[in-house]
Amino acid sequence: xxxxxxxxxxxxxxxxxxxxxxxxxxxxxxxxxxxxxxxxxxxxxxxxxxxxxxxxxxxxxxxxxxxxxxxxxxxxxxxxxxxxxxxxxxxxxxxxxxxxxxxxxxxxxxxxxxxxxxxxxxxxxxxxxxxxxxxxxxxxxxxxxxxxxxxxxxxxxxxxxxxxxxxxxxxxxxxxxxxxxxxxxxxxxxxxxxxxxxxxxxxxxxxxxxxxxxxxxxxxxxxxxxxxxxxxxxxxxxxxxxxxxxxxxxxxxxxxxxxxxxxxxxxxxxxxxxxxxxxxxxxxxxxxxxxxxxxxxxxxxxxxxxxxxxxxxxxxxxxxxxxxxxxxxxxxxxxxxxxxxxxxxxxxxxxxxxxxxxxxxxxxxxxxxxxxxxxxxxxxxxxxxxxxxxxxxxxxxxxxxxxxxxxxxxxxxxxxxxxxxxxxxxxxxxxxxxxxxxxxxxxxxxxxxxxxxxxxxxxxxxxxxxxxxxxxxxxxxxxxxxxxxxxxxxxxxxxx
Amino acid sequence: xxxxxxxxxxxxxxxxxxxxxxxxxxxxxxxxxxxxxxxxxxxxxxxxxxxxxxxxxxxxxxxxxxxxxxxxxxxxxxxxxxxxxxxxxxxxxxxxxxxxxxxxxxxxxxxxxxxxxxxxxxxxxxxxxxxxxxxxxxxxxxxxxxxxxxxxxxxxxxxxxxxxxxxxxxxxxxxxxxxxxxxxxxxxxxxxxxxxxxxxxxxxxxxxxxxxxxxxxxxxxxxxxxxxxxxxxxxxxxxxxxxxxxxxxxxxxxxxxxxxxxxxxxxxxxxxxxxxxxxxxxxxxxxxxxxxxxxxxxxxxxxxxx
Numbered sequence: 171x172x173x174x175x176x177x178x179x180x181x182x183x184x185x186x187x188x189x190x191x192x193x194x195x196x197x198x199x200x201x202x203x204x205x206x207x208x209x210x211x212x213x214x215x216x217x218x219x220x221x222x223x224x225x226x227x228x229x230x231x232x233x234x235x236x237x238x239x240x241x242x243x244x245x246x247x248x249x250x251x252x253x254x255x256x257x258x259x260x261x262x263x264x265x266x267x268x269x270x271x272x273x274x275x276x277x278x279x280x281x282x283x284x285x286x287x288x289x290x291x292x293x294x295x296x297x298x299x300x301x302x303x304x305x306x307x308x309x310x311x312x313x314x315x316x317x318x319x320x321x322x323x324x325x326x327x328x329x330x331x332x333x334x335x336x337x338x339x340x341x342x343x344x345x346x347x348x349x350x351x352x353x354x355x356x357x358x359x360x361x362x363x364x365x366x367x368x369x370x371x372x373x374x375x376x377x378x379x380x381x382x383x384x385x386x387x388x389x390x391x392x393x394x395x396x397x398x399x400x401x402x403x404x405x406x407x408x409x410x411x412x413x414x415x416x417x418x419x420x421x422x423x424x425x426x427x428x429x430x431x432x433x434x435x436x437x438x439x440x441x442x443x444x445x446x447x448x449x450x451x452x453x454x455x456x457x458x459x460x461x462x463x464x465x466x467x468x469x470x471x472x473x474x475x476x477x478x479x480x481x482x483x484x485x486x487x488x489x490x491x492x493x494x495x496x497x498x499x500x501x502x503x504x505x506x507x508x509x510x511x512x513x514x515x516x517x518x519x520x521x522x523x524x525x526x527x528x529x530x531x532x533x534x535x536x537x538x539x540x541x542x543x544x545x546x547x548x549x550x551x552x553x554x555x556x557x558x559x560x561x562x563x564x565x566x567x568x569x570x571x572x573x574x575x576x577x578x579x580x581x582x583x584x585x586x587x588x589x590x591x592x593x594x595x596x597x598x599x600x601x602x603x604x605x606x607x608x609x610x611x612x613x614x615x616x617x618x619x620x621x622x623x624x625x626x627x628x629x630x631x632x633x634x635x636x637x638x639x640x641x642x643x644x645x646x647x648x649x650x651x652x653x654x655x656x657x658x659x660x661x662x663x664x665x666x
Numbered sequence: 667x668x669x670x671x672x673x674x675x676x677x678x679x680x681x682x683x684x685x686x687x688x689x690x691x692x693x694x695x696x697x698x699x700x701x702x703x704x705x706x707x708x709x710x711x712x713x714x715x716x717x718x719x720x721x722x723x724x725x726x727x728x729x730x731x732x733x734x735x736x737x738x739x740x741x742x743x744x745x746x747x748x749x750x751x752x753x754x755x756x757x758x759x760x761x762x763x764x765x766x767x768x769x770x771x772x773x774x775x776x777x778x779x780x781x782x783x784x785x786x787x788x789x790x791x792x793x794x795x796x797x798x799x800x801x802x803x804x805x806x807x808x809x810x811x812x813x814x815x816x817x818x819x820x821x822x823x824x825x826x827x828x829x830x831x832x833x834x835x836x837x838x839x840x841x842x843x844x845x846x847x848x849x850x851x852x853x854x855x856x857x858x859x860x861x862x863x864x865x866x867x868x869x870x871x872x873x874x875x876x877x878x879x880x881x882x883x884x885x886x887x888x889x890x891x892x893x894x895x896x897x898x899x900x901x902x903x904x905x906x907x908x909x910x911x912x913x914x915x916x917x918x919x920x921x922x923x924x925x926x927x928x929x930x931x932x933x934x935x936x937x938x939x940x941x942x943x944x945x946x947x948x949x950x951x952x953x954x955x956x957x958x959x960x961x962x963x964x965x966x967x968x969x970x971x972x
Contacts, residue, residue: 225957233953267957268956268957307957
C-alpha cells in the first residue's frame with residue numbers, strides 16, 4: 171500500500187444555477203492576460219451542449235485520454251514513436267475556432283462616432299488580429315441551449331439514445347438542460363503529464379495538484395492533445411502551456427480556490443482523499459463497467475488504522491490525515507456513493523466528482539391540460555426529462571446502474587425531508603424509499619445537512635499545507651549546515 | 667609532508683643519460699630521415715615528370731608539335747638558360763610583373779594569356795621537367811607531340827559520333843563521364859545539358875583552333891575537371907569526333923532557342939503541385955477543425971446553406 175493524499179473536489183450539480191460566477195472569479199485572478207484571454211480554466215457548460223472547446227468529449231475527433239491495447243495502457247494521441255515523428259507538428263490540436271477567437275469591443279466608437287441617424291455601437295474587435303470580426307463562437311456559445319439545433323444536438327453524450335428520446339429533448343414542456351461546471355480534474359493518471367516530451371508537467375507530491383512548470387515547458391503542446399477534458403491551454407503570447415492550478419497559493423494559506431469561494435449555489439466541496447498509488451495502473455486498465463467501483467476502491471478509509479499507519483510511513487502529516495477524516499468529498503464519494511467521476515472511460519482517473527442532477531419529470535398531457543405531478547414516486551427517475559442514458563454516458567462510462575443509484579438516494583432524501591418538514595408524504599412511504607435507496611435515516615440527515623445547510627467550513631476542509639515539509643521532499647534543509655556562519659570561508663592550505 | 671611539493675626532489679643525476687650524447691643521437695636520426703626523404707623526392711620527381719607534364723602542361727604546350735596557347739617547348743633550353751626557365755616555371759606572373767622583356771614577349775605571343783601558376787610546382791620538379799624536355803627534344807618524335815588533327819573538313823559521321831559522345835550515348839573507353847552531365851550546348855533535345863560547367867556552344871571559337879581544343883581535351887587542366895579526368899583520360903579517337911562536334915556547333919551558331927528552360931520550369935511547377943496534392947490526399951483524414959464542420963453539417967441538414 172502506497173498511501174498518498176490528494177485534494178479532491180465534489181460539484182453538486184443539483185445545486186448549480188449556471189451563473190458563471192466561478193468562471194469570472196477565475197478569469198479575474200488567473201487568465202486576464204494577453205495570450206491567456208481565450209482560456210477558461212473554469213467554465214460552465216450547458217448540457218445537452220457541446221461545451222468548450224466544441225465537442226471536447228468526442229475523443230474520436232480529439233484523441234484525448236488513454237486506451238487499453240492488449241495489456242498496455244497507451245495514450246490515444248501520442249507515444250514514443252509518434253512523439254518523434256510529429257515533434258514539429260502535433261496533429262490533434264483544437265483549432266482557435268474550436269475554442270473561439272477572443273475579442274473585445276471598439277468602445278471608443280460610442281464616443282467618437284460621427285453624428286448619424288443610428289445609435290453608434292461598439293463593434294467587436296479580434297484580440298488576436300486587431301481587426302473587426304463577426305463573432306462566430308464564444309466560450310459558452312451554447313449557454314442555456316443557445317443554438318441547440320447545432321450544438322445541443324451534437325452533444326457526444328447523446329450516443330445510444332433512441333430517436334424518440336432525442337426528439338423529446340427539443341419538445342415543449344419536455345425540453346431540459348442542466349449545468350456542468352468544469353475545472354481541471356487533477357487526475358490520478360493524468361494524460362497531460364504522461365504526454366509531455368519535456369517533463370514540464372508534474373503532479374505535486376503532497377496534494378496531487380497537477381501543474382505545468384513554466385520554465386521547462388517547450389510548447390510541444392502534447393498535453394493539450396492528451397488531456398481528454400481539454401483543460402490544458404496554450405498561451406500563444408508566452409509560448410507555454412497553462413492550466414488550472416487549483417489556486418494553490420490560496421490553498422497553501424488556508425483559503426478555498428477562487429471558483430469554490432465565489433460559488434453562489436455553494437455547489438462546490440473540497441477535501442483530502444487518501445488513495446493507494448500502487449493501484450493506479452491496474453485500475454486504469456479495468457473494463458468500462460468496473461472502472462467506477464475500482465476507482466472508488468482505491469480511495470482509502472482514513473479511519474482505518476492500517477491506512478493511517480501506512481500514510482504516516484509515507485510522510486503524510488497527521489493533520490492531513492485528520493483533514494481527510496473530515497473530508498466532505500470522502501462522504502459524497504465513498505460513504506454515500508452519490509458523487510461520480512466525469513467520463514471515467516477516458517481512464518485518467520479524475521479526482522473531481524459530480525453529484526448527478528435531478529430533473530423534473532416529463533409532463534403528461536391530458537387534452538389541453540399539462541400535468542406535472544406523477545403518482546409514481548420512485549420510478550419517476552426513469553421518466554426524468556434528462557434521459558438516464560445521457561447521464562450514464564456522462565458519469566457512468568455508459569452504464570446506468572451507478573447513476574440510477576445516486577439519483578434514487580437523492581430522491582429518497584428529498585421525500586424523507588418533505589415528510590419531516592411538510593408532512594404531506596406519509597413517513598412510511600419515505601422510510602420505504604430510503605430503504606430501497608440503500609439509505610438510513612442518519613445518512614439521509616447527514617446528506618441533507620451537507621447538501622442544504624452546509625457552512626463554509628463544512629464545504630472546504632483544507633489541510634494545512636505544510637510547505638516546510640513538502641520542500642524537504644525536494645531539497646535537504648541541512649544542505650548548507652556548517653557551510654555558513656563563523657569559521658573559514660575556504661579550506662586552509664596545507665604544506666605552505 | 668614538506669617534501670611532497672618540493673621540485674628539487676625530482677633531480678637524480680645518477681639515474682639519467684647525459685644530455686650531449688642524447689642530443690647527438692637525435693640529430694643523427696633526423697638527418698638520416700631527411701636524407702632518405704630527399705633521395706626519394708628526387709627519384710620520385712624524375713619518375714613522375716612525364717606523368718606531370720601530361721597532366722599539367724599538355725593542354726597548352728607540345729614538344730615538337732607546334733604552338734598551342736603556349737609555345738612549342740622543343741629545344742626550349744637552347745632559347746633561354748635553365749635558371750631563367752626554372753624561375754619562370756615557378757612564378758610566371760611574377761616574372762611578367764617584374765618587367766622581364768622575354769617574359770613580356772612570351773605573353774604577347776600567347777595573345778595576352780598568362781601562364782597559370784601550376785599547382786605542386788617546386789624547384790626540383792622544374793629541374794626534372796627541364797630534363798625531360800631536353801631528353802624529349804632530342805627524339806625524332808616526342809611522346810608529347812600533342813594531338814595532330816587533320817585540317818580538312820570533318821565528315822558527318824565524325825560530327826554525329828561527337829554528338830553521341832557529348833550526350834553520353836557512346837560509352838567512353840576509359841570510363842569518363844559524359845559531357846552532358848555538366849555542360850550544355852545549343853541544339854540539345856529535352857531539358858538540355860547540365861548547368862554546372864560552362865555552355866560549350868562557343869568553345870571552339872574561344873580556343874580558336876582544333877589543335878588547342880584537342881590538346882585541352884587531352885588533359886583538362888581546370889580544378890573541377892582535372893580530378894575527374896586524371897584517372898579516365900579521353901582517347902585520341904574520342905577527341906577527334908568531339909572537336910568535330912564542337913566545331914560544327916560553333917559554326918552553326920545562333921541563339922539558344924531550345925525550350926529546355928521553359929520545360930524545366932513547367933515540370934518543376936507540375937511536380938510541386940503533384941506533391942502538394944499527394945500530401946493532401948495522404949493526410950486527408952487529418953484533424954482540421956470541429957466546430958465549423960459541425961455547424962456547416964447542421965445547416966446542410968436543414969437546407970440552410972447559402
